[in-house]
Amino acid sequence: MVDDRLRTPGAVRDAERFTAHNYHPLPVVIASAEGAWLTDVDGRRYLDCLAGYSALNFGHRHPGLIAAAHAQLDRLTLTSRAFIHDQFADFCRELAELCGKDLVLPMNTGAEAVETGIKVARKWGYQVKGVPAGQANIVVAEGNFHGRTTTIVSFSTDEDARADFGPYTPGFTVVPYGDLDALAAAIDDNTVAVLLEPIQGEQGVVVPPEGYLPGVRRVCTERNVLLVADEIQSGLGRTGATFACEHEGVVPDMYLLGKALGGGIVPVSAVAANADVLGVLKPGQHGSTFGGNPLACAVATEVVRLLATGEFQRRSAELGERLHAGLQSLVGKGLVAVRGRGLWAGLDIDPTLMTGRQACERLMERGVLAKDTHGSTLRLAPPLVITAEEIDHAVAQLAAVLAG
Template identity: 85%
Template sequence: MTTVESRRTPGAVRDAERWTAHNYHPLPVVVAEADGAWVTDVDGRRYLDCLAGYSALNFGHRHPTLIAAAHAQLDRLTLTSRAFIHDQFADFCRELAELCGKDLVLPMNTGAEAVETAIKVARKWGYRVKGVPAEQATIVVAEGNFHGRTTTIVSFSTDPEARDDFGPYTPGFRTVPYGDLAALEAAIDDTTVAVLLEPIQGEQGVVVPPAGYLPGVRELCTRRNVLFVADEIQSGLGRTGETFACDHEGVRPDMYVLGKALGGGIVPVSAVAADSDVLGVLRPGEHGSTFGGNPLACAVGTQVVRLLRTGEFQRRSAALGAHLQAALRDLVGQGLVAVRGRGLWAGVDIDPALMTGRQACERLAERGVLAKDTHGSTIRLAPPLVIEKHELDFAVAQLAAVLR
């Protein structure tokens, strides 16, 4: 057994604190190995990962199909830049476009890059296709949004931690309450080129909109000739029990913004997918990325798409998610005040009189479960879709013990 004196974790935490900027406040867990739904720290202690890299690890740690694809590509070719075409590029773009039911795909790297790409495309479409006067394009967004941390994106954040002291802010955005169709319609005018929304708001605490909201957004955007841009970076690719969270209400946006799980937890891969009348507005030289759509990313991303095509992970998320949501609801009134979610994704509000979300996550880690807090007393649970039912039961049991 590892003694307190021989533990490596405290020193590793001190070194990280000494040599890195404090843009995160991580739990004092130093991960060294991982497999499936479990990680092991530098002292050999195992934890059930109920965060899954904010949904970047939907397929678990080191999924054998994805690892094999990465290994094979590493032995062949890793980067060409987009100055040339490589042999993995067309397959990835075609198969992802087909998964999305769209004509075209534009690969990038990070989720924030994909959102920035969607903003640029929407503005270009507004000027070229809709006929919005130059420099007047507006995009409507929702309160409580989280789309990334670039200067443009934080300009329309309503989270003071993400926004404060990073101005001057980029103009061109209008913010309305999430889930309020009347407010959304009132914000749209002839300059509006897009409505940019998360089908489920992740960072806000896994907030599911009212039934009928997404179909209402779709109808409104169609009627007013506005692009509906769905940020499915966290909610997409099987997380909620469907391929996309929009699928739950039969909604098809004009543009999908994808990331996180698209890279299989191996490499950063993101993309936007849309039909040719939208993405076709871009011309060579107007937008790009040296690493976007690189051979390694495409090799892994193609296998991610093929895993999703089987439907296995969507079915697992739906069935296990129903079990998780029911188990969590049983704790309401026993330390929890509310539970929200869909599929294997839950936002859990702890009675603030008991503890903060941070304290709950620290106590869960002590009991072998990793989760992450957000906005005071809320914690998020997003385990890998490969998790087993008994492992979910273990996680809920540890949460119940923490709440006692």
């Protein structure tokens, strides 16, 4: 029997009634949060093991980030790029230094960063590499998730993301992820870029074979092709390094960043590259009204400063070992496989036991929130402020769910 005093059922019904059904959320209605914990409208607490798909790497309401936002709200929130504001240069300089690049182009969402990267790579191809007009192509990987704009879904292999949204944008060649020979064979004289996630998040936190990313870097250098790393989910501390590419000593020509860059407060994304790449853009050729706005820059600058200390990268690396050890102990006890790096894991559940959705619903009942993908796969990406005890708690709840 449903308790009539609970607010959750009515709030869920209203959400279903008045919104387009482009998501299938768990039936939980969050009202407040702090650190790694969420509280719903009925006062029940949940351990957040998704962190807004890595947008909340620093936890909910990190005091330094909240303070930066409050201070900026009292001063200035938007000017557009028609003018320069006093937060802009610091953000661009400090993010460029973090990335080891010359220039930064601020945008808002991850998909905008990807679209920007595509445009810059094509323009670089025409103006610098000398590709004939209209002939530029970009090599991408199967199982990719770079966003949901019409251009991006044109090279998606996920039919849920792609079906019925054509006609599709040409200029992309899809190859198997992790297959260096296939990637090298796909590059021709008109190829301007290889666009990859160093770890495929939506696909189930898929880590490529060792040596793959260095091989891609070598091929791109040899063939005069830009290596564009989509670090929107994998970057900014999630994997135990500032960027996932660092685990194999790879430096891309272009970083695409987002999610955690906004600290879970405002949407912030950016493209970082050297002047010989980003310098191809001239006034009027690309832009965004809200991109690089004062509020976004104030928060994102504080994010960059948190990362510059190295504390969160170390936490992810150390606590990630604990998380993965706990999860590996469940292989053969309901889990078929575990993948990932740092505080990021993809778990394949024995499909004869339950679906990923069912596992998430049962975890929710036990006070842990996670997200499924592709049938029987779960993704765990807790905030980097999570404690060792909280990790053990999450693993224990998963073990209980798997045990039935």
